[in-house]
Every structure is written in C-alpha cells, then in structure tokens.
Amino acid sequence: MSSAVSPATDQSVLKPDYGSKRRHFIFTEEHERLRESIGTFVERELQPHAEKWEETTFESWVFPRMGELGFLGLSYPEEYGGQGGDYYCNLILAEEMTKSNSGGLAMGIAVHTDMATPPIHLFGTEQQKQRYLVPAIKGEKISCLGITEPGAGSDVSAIRTRAVRDGDEYVINGSKTYITNGHRADFIVLVTKTDDEAGYDGFTLFVVDMDLPGVIREKKLEKLGMHASDTALLAFDDVRVTADAVLGEIGKGFYHIMWELQGERMIGAAGAVAGAQRVFDKTLQYAKEREAFGRQIGHFQVIRHKFAEMATKIESARQLVYTTAWRVHNGDYPVREITIAKLYASRIAVEVADECIQIHGGAGYMKEYGVERVWRDLRLNRIGAGTDEIMLDVIGRSYGL
C-alpha cells in the first residue's frame, strides 16, 4: 500500500496489536490469574520435554503433577477434590496447554479432563465418583474413553462391542480403536451395545478397570501427528464386570455419549483456536526476521495480507468459541452453536497452520522449526470428535433438512 492510502497512516490506527491479549467479556481477573499460572507451569515444566516426548510419548508423571496443582479438576466440585471453578476454566486449560508445543500432550490431558471424566461426574453414582473421579482429579488414575471401533467411526450407532448380562455381572466382548491414553489408562469409559433390538436405546456406558482379565492393550498405533500421545487398539475378551460398572442409565448410553461429545467439541475448538494463534504468532515473528529480496518477507504485501486473512479467521473462530462457551456457562445446551464452533475452529486452524508453513517456506517443512508439527497435530481436529462432514450434517439437520 502506498503511504498515501489514508486509513493506515492515521495515528489512531497505528496502535500495537494488543487486541488478542485484551480481556474478553467472559473472563474475570481471576480467570486471567489462572491463565497465567497454567501458562507458566506449561512453559516451565512441560514445554522443555516436548521434543523428547514426540519420540517417546509423554511421561505419565504429568498427571499427578497437574493433579497436585489442581489443573485436572478445575471445574469439578471441591468435595471431589476439584477447584470448583466455572466452565471457562476448562477453556483456559485447553488454550494454555498449547504452550507445551505438543498437541499430543494437550490431547492426552484433554481426554482425561474433558472427555472421559465428565460422564462420571454427571452420570456416575457416588461410589463411582469416589472410585474414579476423585483419583482422576488427583492424577492418580488415568482415564480414557472408548467410542470408536474398527467398524464404527462417525456412525456411532454401528458400535458392536457387546455387554451381555450374566447374573449380577456383565460380560463384555469387542474392540475399540484410536483410543487416546489407551496404553496408560487405569480405567475406560466404554460405550457398549446392550440391546440389539432397541436402536439408539440399545447402548449403555460402563466404566471398566483396565487391569481386569480380558482387557487387552493391543498395538500402539502410529499416527500422522499427535506423536506425544499414546493411541491404542483395545480388545475386550470376556471381560466380566459387576453391575455397578454401569455408568448412567442402561439403554441411555448413546444419549450420554452425545452429551459428552458436546464438551469434547468445545474443548477441541478452544484448543484449535489457541493452536492457530500460537503458530500465527510464531510465524509473524519469523516474517519480521526473515529477509528475501532485500527486505523482511512480512513487508511484502502478499505476505502481509496472508496475515490479515489468518487474523480474521482466528478472531472469528475465537469469538464463536467464547460466545458459545458463554451460552454453556449460562445454562444453554447449544448443540448447533457448538457444532458450528467446532467445525469452523478446526477448519481455520488447519488452514492457518498450512499458510504458516507456506510463509516459512523450506523452513516450514523442516522439523526443527516446529511448524510442520502444528500442521500435523491440528489436522486431527477436522476428524476427531466428529468429522467436518458430520458437523455439517448436524447443522443442516438441526433445521430439519
């Protein structure tokens, strides 16, 4: 742009871009203090291990350490060892975990805090809460969630893992795949079929100890990204559990898990936006340092405009997530809005990561700059917790189409 183009040369618009750092209306001072304390912890205690953990998966001491600091139970009631905070605290955790530079680590924690344990908190008996939720909040027990099967991904109703009643017990047979934390977990929240004839009313959740006979942790799955997380293929071979392992209502498992997926999608969306912001910031720094054709590459108009487009996408997604979180916080159950936020945040995060590789050029393709890892890690967001296509279907169907 020539200097004659007026808007950008007015002093009132030449202010630092502090916008993304200003406090949003949903957050309080207390939230900001929490953000700072989580962020500092992540940068000091987790980030230094990120490179190693890409090779080895992250070490399980992270759970008790985060439990000790209260980060695994931010919004759970104090009576179970939680911090008694509001829903926004979980968003903050998801956002700050991106500072670990490890999508796999962030996912392992999020599965524990926002996917596997919420059904226990909401649907569990007091006994189940004492036995699983309390130690999970302390980080003494690690959790995982078993929905997907080799033959049932987007189509949750195609699940074939069966739980058959046998006296006071249930016998579980089947397999689950793509299970995050599956290799290290102490217990699994498992979606099973208990009635073949009942359609959507034929599913039941169980909480199953992973050391029971018949629980087989098969292979550790290799992935495009999220290398720091462990992802398992699990088999259940005549696993016997007592009836008190039923989580929630018999026959209501499908609906329970649909509820769980809303929280999963929100947290996924928050993490995606924060991940996109982080790689954006890093790339902006690079564009100000890297020179080509005698000037900083960020001063080429085409590069400058790429940043403007990315900023627009990130800020739209952030506002979608925050507005939807505000609705959740105020008692709504906004499935459509959550779906929109999840879809949009996942898409733009992948687009931003891709553009950031482009701006980095060859360096973006190299492992040492860490940009390609963000791209690989974020690519999962368009698939996990419901693919883009499922999200579009949910949105369309919400209007009766």
Added chain:
Amino acid sequence: MAGPVPPFTAEHERFRAEAREYVSKELRPRAAEWERKRWFPTEVFEELAGHGYLGLKYPREYGGRGADHVLDAVWTEELPRCGSGGLAAAIGAHTGIATPPVWKFGTEEQKRRFLAPAIRGEKIAALGITEPGAGSDVAGIRTRARRVDGGYLVSGSKTYITNGVRADFVVTAVKTTDEGGHQGLSFLLLERGMEGFTVAGKLEKLGWHASDTAELAFDEVFVPEENLLGEENRGFYLIMANFQWERLLMSLGAVGSMQACVERTLAGGGGSGATAGPAVANGQAARHAVAEMVVRLEAGRALTYEALRRFARGDDAVREVTLAKLATQRAAYEVAESALRLRAAAGAATEEIAELDRAARDSRLGPIGGGTDVIMREIVGRQLGL
C-alpha cells in the same frame, strides 16, 4: 436459559422485534417497486423519522431517542430484511455516515440547522468524499475550497454519492490548502440550491437500485463560513473518526442480510411466493450448502458483536472492526449467492428469485464500500507491524 448475548439486553431485543415487524410489514412489500423505479419516495425518510428510527443514538434535544449505539446497531441489523440494499444504504448514509460528523463536530447552530431536521426526516443528508480520481486514497481529493470574504468558493466534483440526487445537504470533503492531503482537508456543508452546485448525473449500478447515487459538480459554489464543519485543515480526522462506526454498521448490515438469506432459504419462500416442495433440494449436498451458509453467518456475527462490544464500551476497536468488515462483506455476498442458487434449484417463484438475486447484487458492494477488502487487509497487516 441464557439471555441475549452481550452487548444486547432484553430492552434491545424488544426493540429488535418491533423494528423487525416494521421492516417486514411496512418496507419489504414496497421494495420490489422501488427497485424497479430506481427510486424510493423521499417521504419514506419522514415515515421512518415518525418511528424514531433516524435518531436512535442522537440526544433528545435534537429530536433523537437518546439511546446508545447498540440500539442503532440493532436497527442496522434488521433493516436489510426489507429486501432492498438500496433503501438500507440510503438510510445508512443518512444516519450512519452523513449526520454523525455534524453531531460530533458541528456547532450548536449547525446541529439545529442540519442535524435536527435530518432526524425529523425533513432534510436528507449525504456524505461527499469520493471523487472520480480519489477512492480508497482519500489524500488524493482535489475539490478545492478557496478562502474568500465571508466563506469559501468551492470547485470540483464528487461521485458515488449515496442520496446525492435528493440530498438537502452534503457533508463535503474539500482541499483547503494547495497540497491537500492529510493536513489540508476540511469539511463544508454544501446545500442544495447553492449557486453552482449541480447534480451532474444519476448513476446506474449493479445493485442498490432503489437508492440514488449521484455525481455532483461544484462550480465556484460560495459556501458561507458558518458552513465549515469542524476545524479547517482537520478534515482528515473527521473522516477517520467515523470510519469505525461506518465499517461496524456495514458489518452489522451484512450479518442482518445473511440472517435474512438463511431464513428465506429455510422458509422456502414462505408467504405469497411459496411453491410446493422442499425449501432446498433433497440430499446431502443441499443440506451441507445451507450449513455452510449458517457457518459463515455465525462466524461473521460472533466477530461483529465483539467489535460492537468493544466499540460500545469505548475501547479502541480498530482491530475488531476491521476484521469484522473483512470477515462479513465477502461472506454476505456468497451467502446471498448460495441462497439464490439453492432456491432456484428448488423451483422458487419469480418474485422470490428476484429478491435473492437483488440480495446478491446488493451485497456485492460490501467488499468495496467503506474501504475495500484490500484496504482492510492493509490496516490489519500494518497493525501487526508488517
């Protein structure tokens, strides 16, 4: 249940319902005719004034409603439901860009002479900045005002002036130094009937057919001193001062337009133009196409409301406003185009197709007016230090 998303309150939502009903009952039925005639009756300004819609944010002492900017935002979001971008543009030019500088920079006498009758719908206002040789580049303005005894002699021309054909006064940017540019621009209130002030042409456009868009010519027009708006040579700041509000209004208008397009697509015509059969073609492709429209709408809305929250609170909102404009203008065009395509494929009636076609054409101005998308990207990029 959560109430309205901030910054909106229950009171704003009550007003929204009222405005929505007014727009759909009183304005929308007449839109097609106005479009055909390339003109809507000037009395519409007075009709709107009768309901207070022209003075929502202005103080009561000038006949305004004395409300906050958020109420004006609600009105702006509801107005596109009339189905005529041209009418919305004319009202927006009057209340959103031409009169705010009078309110903000005008003398008491100027407010009495121009703002108060504008709020009553008795005087129509226009803003005159763009020239044949100066669009995005405001510093390139060449219309010259020379000091003479008791006032100025103005020569030059303006173009793309919304309401320009019928305006009673034009808030006009002029050069008051030979150099012009950022340090040499001023604003004068030019009035219809001043000698040498002529409407040189009414321009034909892709869309916005109901609004009149003028080329204005000034040939040694004498403008008395008391018609200087704000300080001499400080005109650039006057332009800048209202840019954020203008862009925010455009973003809100785009959100309203997208909302109307989504609703009209889902309603399958509704009312008179309804045809038998589903709103959109059966099948996953159409379902996803509607979902994509909704995603664009909600992403744009979320960002626009954040810009509005910041602006209404008095924060520096340049970043959010610029991002919101960038996010919503192209989106509004694409959403309208999708609505048109989906409803046409489902066999919608001619009148409905005409309305959606109009929405698409009207929305096409969004990425151009009020600062182009390219300018928006420049502002964002510069803010990032690039």
